[in-house]
Amino acid sequence: MEIPNAIKRRALDDTLDITIRVGKQGINESLIEELKQQLSKRKLVKMKVNQGIASNNADRKLLFESISNQSESFLVLQRGNTAVFWSGE
Template identity: 40%
Template sequence: MDTKTRARLRGEAQALDATLQVGKSGITETLVKELKAQLEGRGLVKVRLLQSSTHDEGKDPVAERLAEESGAELVEVRGNTAVYWKRKR
């Protein structure tokens, strides 16, 4: 993803509310399925990373693993929130 695209997506993400949460059970199959479904419909999804999900490995590795498992691109991690994007077909 180039810098211009990333900047545009970060701007669009400011108006979004987080629609998913990664809780203490971490990244589950259900969470990945729901993220994939939302990405197909919206293209851009904001996910809240609860502190209980990131205390072992940190928020960046958790966010990157979720992107990898869902087939999405990680736009940014800011605070406890991650933004994911998948190009619509």
């Protein structure tokens, strides 16, 4: 599915707050459920991961793609340790 330009622009907006932070516990089922729950209430969810979880950009990209697949969402933007997911609606 093609991500609309309006969604891409909103993902780049600095006023979009980080609502999920991934700490040393990493990715688990409760985090995926929280992401799904937030995506059901809002179109975009911004997530930030701890630097220790993924050390380089390629690892972070794979991590965010895995989260996207597990949560049945779309990865709109990945910049450093931060990613924005879209519900697709």
